[in-house]
Amino acid sequence: MTNALELELKQLIIDTLELEDVTPEDIDPDEPLFVEGLGLDSIDALELGLALQKTYGIKLEADSEETRRHFANLRSLAALVEARRVK
Amino acid sequence: MTRQMQLLGAPWRQAPSHDIVAWDADRGAPALDQAGFHQSIGAWQYRLDELAPTGQSWLLYHRDPVAFAAALIALWERGDSAVLPADDRPETLDALSSLVTGRLGDVAQGHQAGAPQAPRWGHLCADRVAVTLFTSGSTGAPKQLDKTFAQLDAELSVHRTLWPLDGRLVISQVSHQHIYGLLFAILRPLCEGAPMASRTCRYPETLSAWLQHLCPSREASSQTPRSAVLISAPPPLERLPIELDWQRASERLARIHSSGAPLSAAASAHARAVLGVGVSEIYGSSETGGIAWRDQQVSDHWTPLPGIEVRDDAEGRLWLRSPFLPDPGAWECQADRIAPVSGGFRLLGRRDRIAKVGGKRLSLSAMDHALQTCHGVLQARALPLAARDNRLGAIIQLRAECVPYDHAARRDLIQALRNRLLSAFEPTVIPRYWRFVEAWPTNTQGKLSTEIVAQLFADLKDRRLPRWLGSEADDAQACRIILEVPERLVYCQGHFPEQPVVPGVVMLQWAIDLARRHLGVDGTFQRLERVKFPQLLLPGDRVSLSLTWHPDSEGGRLAFDLSGRRGCHAYGRMRFAMTEVSHAS
Numbered sequence: 001m002t003n004a005l006e007l008e009l010k011q012l013i014i015d016t017l018e019l020e021d022v023t024p025e026d027i028d029p030d031e032p033l034f035v036e037g038l039g040l041d042s043i044d045a046l047e048l049g050l051a052l053q054k055t056y057g058i059k060l061e062a063d064s065e066e067t068r069r070h071f072a073n074l075r076s077l078a079a080l081v082e083a084r085r086v087k
Numbered sequence: 088m089t090r091q092m093q094l095l096g097a098p099w100r101q102a103p104s105h106d107i108v109a110w111d112a113d114r115g116a117p118a119l120d121q122a123g124f125h126q127s128i129g130a131w132q133y134r135l136d137e138l139a140p141t142g143q144s145w146l147l148y149h150r151d152p153v154a155f156a157a158a159l160i161a162l163w164e165r166g167d168s169a170v171l172p173a174d175d176r177p178e179t180l181d182a183l184s185s186l187v188t189g190r191l192g193d194v195a196q197g198h199q200a201g202a203p204q205a206p207r208w209g210h211l212c213a214d215r216v217a218v219t220l221f222t223s224g225s226t227g228a229p230k231q232l233d234k235t236f237a238q239l240d241a242e243l244s245v246h247r248t249l250w251p252l253d254g255r256l257v258i259s260q261v262s263h264q265h266i267y268g269l270l271f272a273i274l275r276p277l278c279e280g281a282p283m284a285s286r287t288c289r290y291p292e293t294l295s296a297w298l299q300h301l302c303p304s305r306e307a308s309s310q311t312p313r314s315a316v317l318i319s320a321p322p323p324l325e326r327l328p329i330e331l332d333w334q335r336a337s338e339r340l341a342r343i344h345s346s347g348a349p350l351s352a353a354a355s356a357h358a359r360a361v362l363g364v365g366v367s368e369i370y371g372s373s374e375t376g377g378i379a380w381r382d383q384q385v386s387d388h389w390t391p392l393p394g395i396e397v398r399d400d401a402e403g404r405l406w407l408r409s410p411f412l413p414d415p416g417a418w419e420c421q422a423d424r425i426a427p428v429s430g431g432f433r434l435l436g437r438r439d440r441i442a443k444v445g446g447k448r449l450s451l452s453a454m455d456h457a458l459q460t461c462h463g464v465l466q467a468r469a470l471p472l473a474a475r476d477n478r479l480g481a482i483i484q485l486r487a488e489c490v491p492y493d494h495a496a497r498r499d500l501i502q503a504l505r506n507r508l509l510s511a512f513e514p515t516v517i518p519r520y521w522r523f524v525e526a527w528p529t530n531t532q533g534k535l536s537t538e539i540v541a542q543l544f545a546d547l548k549d550r551r552l553p554r555w556l557g558s559e560a561d562d563a564q565a566c567r568i569i570l571e572v573p574e575r576l577v578y579c580q581g582h583f584p585e586q587p588v589v590p591g592v593v594m595l596q597w598a599i600d601l602a603r604r605h606l607g608v609d610g611t612f613q614r615l616e617r618v619k620f621p622q623l624l625l626p627g628d629r630v631s632l633s634l635t636w637h638p639d640s641e642g643g644r645l646a647f648d649l650s651g652r653r654g655c656h657a658y659g660r661m662r663f664a665m666t667e668v669s670h671a672s
Contacts, residue, residue, distance in 0.1 A: 014575070018475065020520055020547070021498055023574050023626065039505060041514040043445050043477055 057086035115300035118285035126203035131161030133201035149192035213237035256312035321533035337363025347532030376411030463489030481518035494627025610663030618659030
């Protein structure tokens with residue numbers, strides 16, 4: 001796992017969700033992305049899923065337990081992208 | 088002989104020719120008498136006759152109140168009506184093109200008066216449309232409002248009974264393109280034969296100087312008005328500087344009016360303390376005209392204007408029956424809620440504002456209330472954003488000591504507000520875009536208008552812009568603008584990868600753009616003089632940009648200073664050369 005990918009994903013999150021008060025340094029890789037931590041919600045999850053598909057060709061079940069696990073924090077998201085990316 | 092003061096009786100026709108219509112308050116001398124005013128009316132009619140037969144509608148926008156008045160009377164006497172745009176932005180004017188035959192006044196493609204000559208008088212009838220105005224509120228698209236001569240006359244007669252002008256000088260700090268300024272600053276002096284100041288009074292320094300020139304103990308032969316009536320609004324009254332010379336204001340100001348938005352109790356007390364005169368506020372809207380009035384130094388209850396009936400319903404909504412409405416016999420429901428008290432009512436604010444966010448219905452009023460209970464918050468407004476579906480923005484006025492000055496402080500504050508809201512609201516409806524201001528941002532009428540909201544969130548759409556959080560004008564040539572550096576500013580991307588900073592050239596471009604917009608600087612940029620960038624400017628920084636424009640024979644010099652909590656980020660001067668002015672044909 002590379003720091004470069006983590007940074008890329010941080011930027012993807014910020015740009016996709018148009019978070020205006022968050023910089024990449026603000027995102028702790030081990031902190032939850034949803035509700036607490038970064039404070040993302042269900043609308044963000046949908047948008048983020050679309051962005052992952054567009055950027056890396058990764059398809060996720062919309063509301064599965066597996067997806068929730070991948071979206072837990074930035075580190076798990078990076079692991080997902082590294083394992084399943086086709087782009 | 089008692090003077091005829093009804094609008095329908097066209098009192099300007101019979102007024103003595105030496106009566107003063109406009110007073111040059113800078114020089115303390117008459118600017119225009121009734122004979123000259125008649126010639127100006129004739130001059131506009133001459134131009135109109137060249138352009139079209141009578142019975143048309145014309146767009147009228149003129150910053151000069153006297154030229155505006157002459158053009159308006161010229162239209163009416165010719166048998167035409169006036170369409171008054173709320174502002175002179177090209178989009179506003181273009182949107183009205185289909186309603187009008189042409190444009191009059193100081194706007195692009197605006198026709199001007201012809202050669203002075205004797206006017207023609209026509210017929211004003213009660214049910215003819217005199218003016219068409221547009222709502223200026225913070226909700227939705229502007230609404231067209233036709234006002235007949237009968238409606239205007241009913242309102243003017245009530246004002247005259249309550250607050251007669253008695254020949255006093257009328258000094259206006261508001262735009263006459265709106266109903267309040269039109270009635271109080273233009274039509275009242277014209278109908279009551281009182282002089283109006285020959286230009287709008289934009290700055291407190293001007294007001295202080297003008298009041299000095301009045302003459303309370305004048306001899307009968309002097310033409311100088313004894314005293315004045317001030318037509319004002321919350322923004323200028325809230326910002327009255329105490330350090331100016333107001334010593335004689337109380338004997339020279341007979342009355343102050345304010346309208347457009349309720350004046351805060353603090354501003355009412357401040358104006359009273361500084362000027363020595365109470366403020367008579369008028370509550371109403373473009374649709375309804377005046378509804379009620381109050382002087383908060385006497386009571387914070389509103390008293391309905393004579394002839395107006397007000398009641399509430401089970402939900403506390405205000406119902407109104409008024410001779411100023413198109414149907415004087417009908418009860419109309421308003422958006423405000425009231426609590427009746429003896430002889431009047433208290434205003435409780437707007438009816439609940441409801442929005443749909445991410446498919447969920449939400450009371451924005453409830454969210455405003457929740458935000459207002461947070462530490463340091465003085466006033467709050469949550470609102471849907473045109474630029475972001477499904478997400479709310481929030482405008483938060485903070486106590487000065489709670490204002491965040493950098494990225495970390497801003498993030499902590501947002502986190503605290505979010506946590507507070509999470510106890511009462513679902514995560515998806517919590518505002519995502521926050522604008523923290525020190526002074527509640529309003530237009531010149533004291534309203535948080537759609538234009539102001541768009542300005543506050545403009546950086547969401549255009550990532551080259553600094554975040555605008557308010558401005559203050561000292562005078563026409565100096566202003567202070569509060570800015571924040573957006574974290575997603577396009578110029579910070581990759582500059583530098585480890586620590587993004589705002590490039591100096593971007594700060595200079597902001598200073599130029601904002602000087603053009605706020606100070607009307609129009610020359611061509613030539614060169615920099617003594618420019619320094621002492622401190623790095625970082626994403627999230629909150630700064631104050633001071634601009635001072637010194638025009639001279641070759642163009643002018645712009646002095647700027649961009650400073651924040653950590654010190655000065657940029658200062659220096661820029662030289663501009665005069666540009667050839669191209670006139671619209």
